[in-house]
Amino acid sequence: MSAKTHCIADTTIVTCREDEPEVLHHHSILFEDNVITRVAPESEIEHLLDGRSDVERFDGRNHVVIPGLVNTHHHLYQSLTRGLQCVQNAELFDWLTELYTRWRHLSHETVKLAAQVSIAELLLSGCTTTSDHFYIFPQDSDVRVESVLEAASSLGMRIHVCRGSMSVGKSKGGLPPDDCVQDEKVIMRDCARAIDAFHDPSPMAMVRVDLAPCSPFSISTELLRETAAFARDRSVLLHTHAAETADEEQYCLERFGKRPIDYLADCDWLGSDVYLAHCVHLSDGDIRKLAKTQTGVSHCPCSNMRLGSGIPAIPELLRQGVRVGLGVDGSSSNDGGHLLAEARQALLLQRVTGGATAMRTADAFRIASVGGADLLGRQTLGRVAPGYAADLALYRTDDVALAGAVAQDPLAALMLCHVGRADRVYVNGRIVVDDGHLTMLDERKLAFDLNQAVGKLFR
Numbered sequence: 001m002s003a004k005t006h007c008i009a010d011t012t013i014v015t016c017r018e019d020e021p022e023v024l025h026h027h028s029i030l031f032e033d034n035v036i037t038r039v040a041p042e043s044e045i046e047h048l049l050d051g052r053s054d055v056e057r058f059d060g061r062n063h064v065v066i067p068g069l070v071n072t073h074h075h076l077y078q079s080l081t082r083g084l085q086c087v088q089n090a091e092l093f094d095w096l097t098e099l100y101t102r103w104r105h106l107s108h109e110t111v112k113l114a115a116q117v118s119i120a121e122l123l124l125s126g127c128t129t130t131s132d133h134f135y136i137f138p139q140d141s142d143v144r145v146e147s148v149l150e151a152a153s154s155l156g157m158r159i160h161v162c163r164g165s166m167s168v169g170k171s172k173g174g175l176p177p178d179d180c181v182q183d184e185k186v187i188m189r190d191c192a193r194a195i196d197a198f199h200d201p202s203p204m205a206m207v208r209v210d211l212a213p214c215s216p217f218s219i220s221t222e223l224l225r226e227t228a229a230f231a232r233d234r235s236v237l238l239h240t241h242a243a244e245t246a247d248e249e250q251y252c253l254e255r256f257g258k259r260p261i262d263y264l265a266d267c268d269w270l271g272s273d274v275y276l277a278h279c280v281h282l283s284d285g286d287i288r289k290l291a292k293t294q295t296g297v298s299h300c301p302c303s304n305m306r307l308g309s310g311i312p313a314i315p316e317l318l319r320q321g322v323r324v325g326l327g328v329d330g331s332s333s334n335d336g337g338h339l340l341a342e343a344r345q346a347l348l349l350q351r352v353t354g355g356a357t358a359m360r361t362a363d364a365f366r367i368a369s370v371g372g373a374d375l376l377g378r379q380t381l382g383r384v385a386p387g388y389a390a391d392l393a394l395y396r397t398d399d400v401a402l403a404g405a406v407a408q409d410p411l412a413a414l415m416l417c418h419v420g421r422a423d424r425v426y427v428n429g430r431i432v433v434d435d436g437h438l439t440m441l442d443e444r445k446l447a448f449d450l451n452q453a454v455g456k457l458f459r
């Protein structure tokens, strides 16, 4: 069977050429199955397609098209516990301690449903690839990485599932209750199983598996080192939380006599195959180490604001050449999973203390698209260009939220205005959002079912 050719005709495109975004007016995008084959002025493509009747054509004149955005940090299951009253005003350690008492009741079905809701939100915002840091496997629960993977496949999302881990429970001086942590041998066996069963190293992979202890201090030093060695042996990425709060820094100083980044460095946990969520509390030396080792940083501005964790020095990280991507973080510490809105927050947050030049629209767009793709080691994601995946997000230009701005500066419209839903989203060449609605599942049913599940879980 020959490949199906699609054309998004005569549209406006915003995408990064090298590191800087550019806007292409009156251009068309051709893709065959899941790969973009041509991006060129509309007249050129029309000429090329002259007389062909086998092309599925979409009139893009009322749309602006961007590469599907890449979310580099999430905990998809957390929509089960978002907005929870008892932690609405808590900082990280209190927030975690309280939430563990709820998360110990997770099951395959509840995690899958919560993940579907979180993924639905991401897709509707124009995000087409997400990392999911899934680290809680309560004892006697049937929760597995499959709980998240089934959710992603039911909605057509591209995913990096991060097989997380916790082995240091309360009785060993950790934060989680003992029934929420696992034996270290069990953890390593399941990491191997997840990679063998699901990791796809091919360029257009819909599923990859990364290895991801919850935090450097939630497993033993030996397991932290073993995880890094094993990931490198299997050529998969490493991910964890790091330097999120001042409490964490204090905890690491007391427990290891080192600040978090120094401890990670000692455990062979810095490098271009590592991406760290948050990195709010960094010394100048830490920043130099991250730049030198090409370690990635997943910036989660809303979560840092919601938990009062602090303001990471993103402009300085970018200046020093640290690789930065964007993340919404879990739904319990950022109660909305809208990646375009997250880019706007990233920009606004830096301006609070750094002034109006601290972060440009170009910086925010770059970290949300090609920056995130780079963090996840995906050279074929994050741009609208030949050879890249047909992951595309289309927003209507006749939306009142964008009107005025989009006519003069489409990039500014997307980064500065309050953008609602994407109108159409393609992942791997497949339409997963059409006319502002999911194509594969009924979103009202998802929301209804999650509300029911939450009611039962916390009765």
Ligand SMILES: [Zn+2]
Residues within 6 Å of the ligand: 073, 074, 075, 133, 241, 277, 329, 330
């Ligand atoms: Zn997180």
